[in-house]
Amino acid sequence: MKFSNNDKLNDIEKQLENLEDVALQINSNIAEPNSSKVKQRSKVSLTEPKPGIGNTTNYKSVGPKKCIGCGKQLQMDDKRLPGFSLDIAKQDLCLRCFKIKYYNKLVEQEINDEDFIAIIDEINQTKNKIRYYYVVDMFDLPGSRLTWLEKLISKKEVVILVNKIDLFPKSVKKLKILNYVKKYFEDSAIAGSKIIFTSSLKVDYISPLVSELKSIDYDQYIIGISNAGKSSLINACLKFNHQIPSIVTSKYVNTTLDKIKINFTENNYVYDTPGLVKHNHIAIATAPNYWDFFFFQKEIKQVTYQLNAGQSIFYGGLAWFSFVEGQAVNEKNNKPIKTNFHFYVNKQMPLHRTKKVNAQHYFKKNRYSLSPRLLSSDSDFEVHTFLYNDDKKIDLHISGLGWISFRSYKGMKLEITVPKTEYGIRVSELDALI
Structure with a gap:
């Protein structure tokens, strides 16, 4: 932020800023010659109109300086650890927060x-x-x-x-x-x-x-x-x-x-x-470039499928829901009745219908072209099974993907297949909200 209208002072400030960029870039290249060239300017600072309000992380601080973006103590010793900065004296953000803020780029670090x-x-x-x-x-x-x-x-x-x-x-x-x-x-x-x-x-x-x-x-x-x-x-x-x-x-x-x-x-x-x-979120099983599918800002949409027993619905290349058995039958004419399943999902999430017997084959055949897809192309899966013997409205939640709303009845059997992870993807059954 400029504090003077004097053109000469502004020119000097600009020259100093350019010199700072050069110095930081040289320092970065010396530390890691093959790294991508990313500048770290001191653009975020405590410039509230009145001292003592706003982000007061380093206000009147007698201890080590901290990053105002993540709160971690700044350090220049190990780029793998949180708080790493190219220049503590000149920076208010650690390099990780700087890259996230200005480049939308994640710097992998050891977080305990x-x-x-x-x-x-x-x-x-x-x-x-x-x-x-x-x-x-x-x-x-x-x-x-x-x-x-x-x-x-x-x-x-x-x-x-x-x-x-x-x-x-x-x-x-x-x-x-x-x-x-x-x-x-x-x-x-x-x-x-x-x-x-x-x-x-x-x-x-x-x-x-x-x-x-x-x-x-x-x-x-x-x-x-x-x-x-x-x-x-x-x-x-x-x-x-x-x-x-x-x-x-x-x-x-x-x-x-x-x-x-x-x-x-x-x-x-x-x-x-x-x-x-x-740990139990579906995003853990995907690459960060797909996380916009799980952490989004637009109103969710409802997609309704009328399914017969033996049909499945895929969430991109991540997981799938299956109506296994328990086909409803019209008592008057003894004909099968399709069951309504309402999917509440991110508007960007692609859904695809296929036969349950073809689900594994469909995934293997299309796993490289589906989006979003899993981080590992040879992921193992686990199946969550739900059996019903009464009539009630149910929501089945898959952490990160939303939920499926439906009315259960006697003999209905459903499955949700999700990738295996270290802690497992959370799949929960709740009373219906909508």
Whole structure:
């Protein structure tokens, strides 16, 4: 940001900026001759109009300098570890956050889940009054919950932030969603907590959240699983509050790596915290260039298929749903009746119908041309089977892909086939929402 209208000073600033680019590039090439050439300019800095508000990560800090994008301590020793910077004195972002922010490029680094758990445990040890904002993703409600974390935070004040509410069709009443979420958390250690609907894209949802945050005069912490939208929410709140949205956000997991202190006023603040890895999410089985299919910002769509027993629906080249057996029959004429299955998915997600007996062959034949597709071309699969003996409305959730809504009946058998991963892809059965 320029602080003077003097043309001579502006020219000098531009020359210094160009020299800085050259120096950083030389330094980068010396450290790694064969690396791609990426500049790291000091474009993001704490330039709030009033000191002590906004991202105050390094404000009046007597300790080591931290990245204002992810919160990690800056270091120049090991590029594989979080916080690596080409020049700590001149940079406010680590190289990883810089590349994510300006190049949408992920820098692979060693990230330890235990570090995240230790941060949450440390916060929870305080005897002072604090408030947790537990962020869950409405599109992936089962996949964004951590029951052990809910038990850990239940001893403190908790507010459940139901994020990405704008992804739902406008026809779905908010009161219905609210009652659904309340019922969903009935067996949780944080049952009865205040629930707030949020979205980082809609001012109508940001305004009440900012008012809520600014009404609290004790420590507040935003927590939740990675990519639930914590950092995006804080940036949206900063922007609404006429401050700089400086926290780095992306479709990649674990963008935030340590606590980041955000002041909305001089005496009112909230901490953004790292997200715990979505081990049970379908994105784990794909390459990062496909993650736009799972972490998106547009309203979901409903696609209805009328299926006979023995038919399958593919989600690109990732997984498939099968109506195995239990064909409904018209009692009057004894003819088979097709069953309606409603798929709630990202609008970009391609769906394809085929016969169940051909499913494995279809996948093997088209696995290199389908999109999105799995990271490994020879992935093993596991099958989740569901048998029904009664009549009720059901939602089957696949973490990252959305859900399938239908009415069950006696003798119905369904299968969901997903790739095998280290922790398994979460497939959940819930009462129907829509």
